[in-house]
Amino acid sequence: MSFFNYWITYLEYLQIEKNASKLTIDAYEQDIADFFNFLNTENIQELKHVDYRVIRTYLTVLHDRALSKRSINRHISSLRSFFKYLLREDIVKENPFVHLHISKSSHNIPDFVYQEEMKLLLESIDQGTTLGKRNMALIELMYGTGIRVSECVQLTLDDIDFDLQTILVTGKGNKERYVPFGEFAEKSLQQYIDQSRTKLITDKSNPGNILFLNARGNPLTARGIRLIMNKLVEDAAITLHIHPHKLRHSFATHLLDNGADLRAVQELLGHSHLSSTQIYTHVSKDRLSNVYKTAHPRAKR
Structure with missing residues (x-):
C-alpha cells in the first residue's frame, strides 16, 4: 500500500x-x-x-x-x-516516535483587550445600518460567550434560547456545551435577527438556518469575521489589534479578574483539561503584581 x-x-x-x-x-x-x-x-x-x-x-x-x-x-x-x-494495524513493527522527547514550549501569556478598549470598540459600531447591527451582535456574542470563531460560524437560529439566555455550541470533537450570554448580547442579537438578518437574505442565497450572514446573504466565514474585526478597528481609529481569539482571551481574563471560578471558566470555554484554562490566571497574577508595585508604598525603593 x-x-x-x-x-x-x-x-x-x-x-x-x-x-x-x-x-x-x-x-x-x-x-x-x-x-x-x-x-x-x-x-x-x-x-x-x-x-x-x-x-x-x-x-x-x-x-x-x-x-x-x-x-x-x-x-x-x-x-x-x-x-x-x-x-x-500491523503495518509497522514499532513506533519510532514513541521515545522522542518533546521539548517544553513556553506558554505565552494570552493577549487580551482591556475592558475600556472593548467599550470603545463597541461604542464605535454604527448600529443604524444593517451590517452595523450584525457586527454589534457578532462582537457582543463572541466577547460575551468566549466561543471560538469556528464555533461561531456554525451557530444556527435554533441554537439560541432567548428564554434561558444560552446558546448551544458545538466545539472540538463535536462536543456540545451550553454557554450563557448576557443582556447586551441578547439585545444586539434580537435587533440583528429581527431587523437585519432578513435584509441580508437574497433570492439567490441559501443560508438555511445559519445565524450570521455576510453582505451577500451567505453564511459568514471565519475569514469574513477577521476582516470585519479589522475594519471595525480601522473605522474606530483606535490603536488596537484585534482578532477572534483575542475576544476569547479577553472573555476568560475578564471573568477571572472579576472573581469567576477557574473550573467554571474551563466549562464555558469548552476546555477538556484545566491546564488549558490555567494560562489565563497568569494574566491576572501579572496585573495584581503590577497593581501592587504601583500602589504599595513599600513595593519599591
Whole structure:
C-alpha cells in the first residue's frame, strides 16, 4: 500500500472512530503530508524504513525552517499518533516516535483587550445600518460567550434560547456545551435577527438556518469575521489589534479578574483539561503584581 493510501485510511479512522473535528483532521493531514514529502526527498519508499535516524534528520529540517517549538511539537505529536495507528494495524513493527522527547514550549501569556478598549470598540459600531447591527451582535456574542470563531460560524437560529439566555455550541470533537450570554448580547442579537438578518437574505442565497450572514446573504466565514474585526478597528481609529481569539482571551481574563471560578471558566470555554484554562490566571497574577508595585508604598525603593 502506498503512503497515500495509509494516509487516507488514517484520516478516515480519525473521522469515523475518533470523531475528530475538521480542524484536527486538517492539522494531521498537513503534518503527515509534510512528513511524506520529506520521505520522498530522502528516497525512503517504505514506512518500515523510518527509524530514529530518519526522525532526527526530519527534526533538523523542521528546525532549519525556523519553526517554533509549538509547531515542531505538533508535528511530532501528529506523527506519533499516526505511527501508533500503523502499529495497531500491523503495518509497522514499532513506533519510532514513541521515545522522542518533546521539548517544553513556553506558554505565552494570552493577549487580551482591556475592558475600556472593548467599550470603545463597541461604542464605535454604527448600529443604524444593517451590517452595523450584525457586527454589534457578532462582537457582543463572541466577547460575551468566549466561543471560538469556528464555533461561531456554525451557530444556527435554533441554537439560541432567548428564554434561558444560552446558546448551544458545538466545539472540538463535536462536543456540545451550553454557554450563557448576557443582556447586551441578547439585545444586539434580537435587533440583528429581527431587523437585519432578513435584509441580508437574497433570492439567490441559501443560508438555511445559519445565524450570521455576510453582505451577500451567505453564511459568514471565519475569514469574513477577521476582516470585519479589522475594519471595525480601522473605522474606530483606535490603536488596537484585534482578532477572534483575542475576544476569547479577553472573555476568560475578564471573568477571572472579576472573581469567576477557574473550573467554571474551563466549562464555558469548552476546555477538556484545566491546564488549558490555567494560562489565563497568569494574566491576572501579572496585573495584581503590577497593581501592587504601583500602589504599595513599600513595593519599591
